Structures are given as structure tokens and as C-alpha cells.
Amino acid sequence: MLSYITRRVALMLVTLAAVSITTFFIIGLPPGDYVSTLQAQAESRGEEIDQQRLAQLRERYGLDQPFIAQYGKWMSNILVRGDFGESFAWNKPVSSLIWDKVGLSFFLSVSTLLFVWAVAFPIGVFSAVRQYSAGDYVATFFGFVGMAVPEFMLALVFMYIGMRYFGQDVGGLFSREYMDAVWNFGKVLDLLSHLWLPILIIGMSGTAGTIRITRANLLDELHKPYVVTARAKGLPEWKLLLKYPVRMSLSPFFSTVGWLLPGLISGETIISIVLSLPTTGPLLFGAVLSQDMYLVGSFILILSTLTVIGTLLSDLALAWWDPRIRHRYEGG
Amino acid sequence: MATGETILRVKGLKTHIFLEDGVVRAVDGADLEIRRGETLAVVGESGCGKSMMARSILRLVDRPAQIVDGEIWVRRPPGKGGNSDGAAEMVDLVRADRRVVREVRGKRIAMVFQEPMTSLSPMHTIGDQIAEVILLHEQVTKQAARRRTIELLGRVGIPAPKVRVDSYPFQLSGGMLQRAMIAMALSCNPELLIADEPTTALDVTTQAQILQLLRTLQKEYGMAVMLITHDLGVAAQMADQVAVMYLGVVVERGDIVSTFRSPLHPYTQALLRSVPKLGLSAGARLAPVRGMVPHPYQRPSGCPFHTRCDSFMAGKCDLTVPELLRQDDGREVRCLLYDGTAGAGAVAPGAEGRNA
């Protein structure tokens, strides 16, 4: 098990290295580097910029050096000092802008993930066990619909309904009085009361997909010989289902975190923009529009890192859950 | 050999598979009887409904298959932790409620399947899966169930049972797994063990070991065994009684010695001719059963075997469904040759049914 974890962590580090190089490549994509952008910006405002400060910045980011050296500089700044660079649109260090947003984003994504499981799993099991029943048809239909509606479209529809029939703005995560308040119990409650709608919208397509996967997996397992064996023991049907095929069909659950999580973060990004939630979405969007590349790159880097870690955790959970996986690695 | 009370009687069992393109009559009126302690071999070519019948007995058939008719009489289970096995009344599993069926499963009748590798859950230890049966049918503590599991594993010849009890199926060989399956089947002292081709998926040496084990355990536990096999050699070696199936129907039934020595039904005769024997001269050819098993959707009219039968009587075999006819020596055969009209040539269908 230990060697498995070590190997997985090593693989993860490789992936993260690739992510960071890509990110840095993206940062460098738009014409002109950070400092010249800053300079141009200042000049367009008619300001003079201290040449010495510019030189300092060039030095800090290694802008005169080749790509690899720049990358090394950028990475070591992040790793050693937590310095993600400077956002010129905000004129602030990137790290001061993003952490609480990233926290909320991830909180939202993970809540959605739990929601998706809590809803999709029982429905998927039911749908498979009662294949071709009315309930199964409803679930299947919902599965198709849920995957066909773009998330932002759903958000628009909810916004329209909220406005038209309830005269209420459904956007945001906090009521006005808590918007800038410090965290307290009331603020947490307020957050929770605002949270269900984004979760519902973001989780829609994931729920639909997971229902379909659970159903298909369980249908595959339901007629396996070991189920017949269990039945021949005299086990009651529901107990049997839960202990054997359902347990088996849960394995892919853990392995789907790897694709579900990036999808949820994508969904979260666009929904946050539409519903103007105070998460990474709108900030990233703004940064993209103004080509604030250090900010953009940092978001990609952090979101990807969190996703990769989430995937690793789900793989470890899978190994804990499924003895076949566990033993494959224990054996060597 | 055995003359005990009847513990299983199957009458006119019909299990049909309802597919999109038609209905496959996998079991179409099978009749069987097993007495305490005896071994019945059910033989026949692949696809003749042996397995489907075995599963139907424990009501294990799943959609799209369904038991459509017939009776399956077994002794009523004593209930969890119940009293003695005295003279229990019989109950028809086809009509019994689900609770009774569940109590019969694993307790009165246990089953061993063809492929041990897929018949055990890979997610649970062997011990867990065996102890489960004990805990289900008897009022014992978990520790006691585990102790008994270890003891059972030792009985079926698994080395180091105290270690193996915590192994997962994928850590054991096919032969070991089949032993574990047998241990599981034995765990509640069933009066009947249905073994559905228990050695087909194993290599030859292991096959012999498993069969030997079954025979030893049968004596030890005094249980009856229904052995489903397509291997006539295995049947001859193991069984007291034999039932020959063709297209979902039992065409011949009797004690194994006389049946194999002087088979009555043309199908049994053909089957036996297809088996190599010691002392057969080197140049002699084996005679396979002529023709092919008919397509499941196109079941022949009349006697299902008439399309391949050497003694086919036109105008009779293809029109009349033969009854199961009892012979003087107690054997039974389902063939119009024995209905007493065969010699008389063309007789109006409907005159059959008299015992020969």
C-alpha cells in the first residue's frame, strides 16, 4: 500500500510539473510581457513609471532570461515565498486576491460533488434494480435531459423564474447584510440558504451522468454469477443487492471523481459568472478579459493542483474500497 | 441403492425464456425425484436445459427467464435455529412465498456452480462469504460462525484454513475456490447439494480431486447430490441414479447401472455410442449423435428428438408428444417405441399412453 501511495504521489508530482509548465506557457501567450504591459498601461494613462522599479520587476520575474529560466524563477517564487506574481489590473499581488475565492470555489465544488453522489447513487441503483419500470424511465429521461442542458442556460432560466415569479434575485452567495461581514454563525446559515441553487445547477449534468453510469455499472453486475451464489444462500434480496453488486458497482464511483471534479469546477466557473457568485469564476473571467495573465495562470495552476490532489485522494479511497486494487499494488 | 424418503420431487417443470425474437422453452416439462442420500446425475448435451432446470429448483432464474408451470416439492424448512429434521411436510417452492424459498436456499438445498472464479464476490473474503450463510440460517455468534468456517475449509482440503479464511477469491486457484464453494454449500448441513457442472472450468487433475472430495463429503454428511454434467464418465463414476435430458425434457430416468448398460431411449443410446470406451479397437470410429441440437426457436413438433432419431417413425413421432412411461424394472422412458403400439405400425395418435 505504501509503495502504491509513493508511486501515485510521484506520478502526481509529474503531472503537476506538466500543469505548471503549461500554465506558464499560457501566461506567456499574449504578446508582450508583464512589465511592458504595465508600462504601456501606465503610458496610456499618461503616467511616468520609475525605470528602476521596472528593472526590479524584470529581475523578479527573470523576464530577460530564456523561457526555462523564467519558469524556474516563477515556480521558485511560488514554492518558496508563495508569490504568484502581480495582477496589473488590480495592482496587487495575485496571492492576496485569490485565496478566499479559491476556498469558496472548492467548497462549492466539493459540496456539489457530495450532492451529486447523494442524489445520483440511490436513483441509479433504483433505476437498475427496477429496470424498465416507470421510475427507471423517468430517471433515464432525466439523465438525458440533464446532460443536454448547458449549465449557464439552466442558471439563466432559474434567474428568469426567480425574477419573474418571486421578484427575487437568485444570484450571489450572501445576502446584502452579510456581504462584507466577518464569518459568524449567521453568515454561515446565510451562505447555506444561498448555496442550494448553485449546487443544484452545477450538479445537474454531473448527477445525470452519474445516474447513467451507476445504472449501467449495476446492470452489468446484477447478473454476474456471484449474485446468483449469494441468492442461493438464501439472502433477502435487498440485503444481497447492497452487499454484493452495489458494493461492486461503487468502485467506479471513486474512479469517476477524476473526471467529475474538473467538470464541476468548469461548471462552477461559468455558473459563478452568470449568478455572480464571489468565487474564482468572475475573477478569472475578468482576468481573462483584461489579459491579466499572472492572475489567469495562478487560477489554472491552483484549480488544477486541487483537482489532481482530489483525484489522488479518490484513487486512494478506491484502493481502500476495492481489495483487488489494493492487492494489485501490494503484490508488487 | 438408497431407499430413503423423497426429499425433492419435480413435476412438469417448465421454465421459458422470453426474448425479443421469441420464446425459448429451456425447460419444458421436466420430472425428477431424489431420495435422501442418493446421487442423481443429470446428463445431456450442452443447451438441453440442465442448468436452467437446476436453477429453477431454487427459484434462481432471472428475467427474461421465468418458471411458467410445474411443481417443485421439498421438505418444509425448520425455520431459523429450528428443531429437529423430523418428518417435515412437503412444500411446493413454485407456489411458496419468498420467505420459505429463502429458508430452503442454503439450508435444505445448497448449490455449487460451474465457475468458481466468478461465483464468489471478489470484494469480500472467502470467510466472510461462508460465514454469512451460517449466520443467516442459524443462531450463532460471529465468532462461532468463523470457527465453523475455518473448520469447514479444513474439511474440504484447503491448506492453512486459518490464513485462507481471510483471503480474497482472486488470491486462490480455481480448484481451491471450488473447494471453498463446496465448504460454503456444506455449511448448514443441507440435505441436497446441487452441483452444476462443478468441474467443467477446472483442469483434469483438479477435476478428479473435486469429484473425490464430493463423494467423501456426501458419505460423511449423508446428503443427496444432484450432479449436473455433460460427462457420462463422471456420471457413471459418481451417481446412483441418472436422468437424461434433451431439449428441456427428461427423456429417460433410472438407476445408472442398468440405464448405461441397456439404454432405452434412442437419445441415450446415441449418447453412449459417442463415448470412447476402453477396449475399443484402434480403427473403430466414435459415433457422434447425428445432426445438431435444433435451433431454440424451432422446437420440433411431437417428440423433440425425432429430427435426430434413428428409430424415427414417420407420422407418429413427429405428431405425438410421448408420455413418461414406467417400465417393469422401475425405469422410465419418454419414447413412443415403448408405448406398446410401435410394432403395430400406424396407430391413431391418442391411443398412446398405455404402459408397456
Place this chain on the structure above:
Amino acid sequence: MRDTRGASQWRLIWRRFRKHRLAMVGSFIVLLIYFVAAFAEFLAPTTTGAQNENFAYAPPQRLHVFDEKEGFGLYVHGLSSKRDPVTYELLFTVDESARIPMGFFVRGEPYHLWGLIPMDRHLIGPTDRGETVYLLGADRAGRDMLSRIIYGARVSLSIGLVGVAVSFVLGLLLGGISGYYGGGPDTLIQRLIEFLMAIPTLPLWLSLSAAVPSGWGPLTRYFAITVILSVIGWTGLARVVRGRFLSLREEDFVTAARLDGCGRSRIIFRHMVPSFTSHMIASMTMAVPGMILGETSLSFLGLGLQSPAVSWGVLLQDAQSVRALETAPWLLFPGIAIFVTVLAMNFVGDGLRDSADPYK
């Protein structure tokens, strides 16, 4: 058994596919939508550019076929508008007395079919050229939503096809290399795929599109977006190809071909590829909706295609503000078009996958 190649394999798939009722309905709808996209200029009542400020946010007009006085005949009621004195918004009321007669194959806004053939006939429209009719309502600039949705289908649907074609080439190539050669190349490509799958797509799309210069014209932008979508989208297809290659490599018929002394490319293209074409087609069909949704999301955020180009995502951009939605809920109609298209394509993909599976 599996390698019953050629006609019989396809006939088998077709027979199974035909039984899949939803998939049949889905294919019919998909074909219809592609047909509409192909003949957009003719099928749309007017062009995308035709606008009339006096009809900003005009509501949809119902098409009537029967009139009590005049009997059968297509017409819509006219709209009368007045300006709200406070908000300066145009308020429309249906004028029951005014009738605008409609007809088929009428003359209207001139256009070039496929950019080549000059025409001015439209499938449906007001018989009087001077009238403007909005069957699905009008947008902020008084442009016809129906026409814009029909034109938008062209871009949105073709981006799906082109994107999938590009990812298909990438996926087949890299997946094939990975699956056939195994070893080093396989590990490398696998890592690449895992890496691309680990990154949340939308943020990645966003940042890549941030790098697309805003000065680019619609056509270059179109290709840039397609490339961005497919650079990320090929991984799924590559996985399918690799998986098939890996399992096929061990199949007896491939070994047989190898023992017969067939060359590598012959083994791949004559023996291996035909045996999973059906799977590939199913996977591709299922990848198209993802591409369409991707384009739509990007354009919706203003980072994909941009006005005056017309795609469903671009159209939905107008629906972004709640205020606009409140006055003109019909701005969501492009969303319904997306929904129907994606739903139908999923049905088709599902049916294809089920019927391409030899084990069912």
C-alpha cells in the same frame, strides 16, 4: 465471429440501431437540424443583419391559418408600439385588426445561397416585402430571432463537426500509437492524456481564448476556437482507440495476420481499424454535443465567437442580463435549440454505442 466484416457487420448494427426508438427519433431530428443549417439562407424568413429599431424586443407573433372573415390563409396580427414615457422602453400590443398576410416562397431580403448564388426567395415570410414579422420575437436591435437561430445553427453545428474531426485525427493518431506500440510512447501519451483530463476544461478554455488576439476576424477566430476545443477534446477519443488497440492486439485474428507476414500498416488498417470503426463512430457522435456545448459556453461568455458572427452561444449572450430576460424571455430560444440538438445527438450516440457493442 466478431470479425464478420463488411456489409454484414454494418447490417447487424443497423438492425439493432433501428430497434432503438429514441435513437431513430434522434437521428431524424439531427438530420433535420443539419438540413436547416445547410439551407439557412433560404429557410430563414430574413437575414441576420436585417434590423428595425422600431421593433426592438418585439414579442413573437403567432402564425394564424384561419380567419373568420376571410377563410383560410396565412397571416399574423400586426404589432403596435408605444414608448414608455419613464423608461423609454418600447411596449408592444397585438393589433387584432391589422393583418399581415404571410406566404411561402416569397420574395424578401436578398442573399447569396452558400455565399454563391444570388437569390431573394424565402421559405416563409410576409407577402409584402416592406413588412417585418417576428415569429420568434426580436432582439435588442429589432433583428429576427428565428432567422438568427437558423443561421446560428450553421456555425454551432459545424464547429461541432470540425472540432470532432480534428480531435478524431489527433485521437486516432496518438491513441493508435499508444495502443499499438505500447511501452515508452504509451506511457508518455498516457501521462499527457491524464494531464489534460486533470485540468478543469472551462478555465483552460478561458485562458487559452484569452490568448486569442481580439483583433482577429470571425473566420480566424472560428478556427482558433475549434482548435482550442479539440486540443482538449481529443483525449476521450484517444482513450477509446487505445483501449481497443490494446485488446485487439491480443486477438487471434491479429496474431494470425502477423504470422501471415502482413506489414504493420496493413495489420492496422486492414485488420484492426475495421473492427472498431463502429465504436469510433459511436464515440465521435457522443463527442459532438460536448464540442457544441463548449463553443456555446465560450461564445456565451464573449470569449468565443463574437458579433457580428452568429452562433447560438453568441445569441445567448444577449440573454445574460436578467433585465433583458424579463422584457424578452424569447431570448432564451437559442438555448432550446441547443437543448434539442444535444438531446437528439445524445440519443443517436447512445443508440450507436448500444448497437455497435458486439457483446449485447
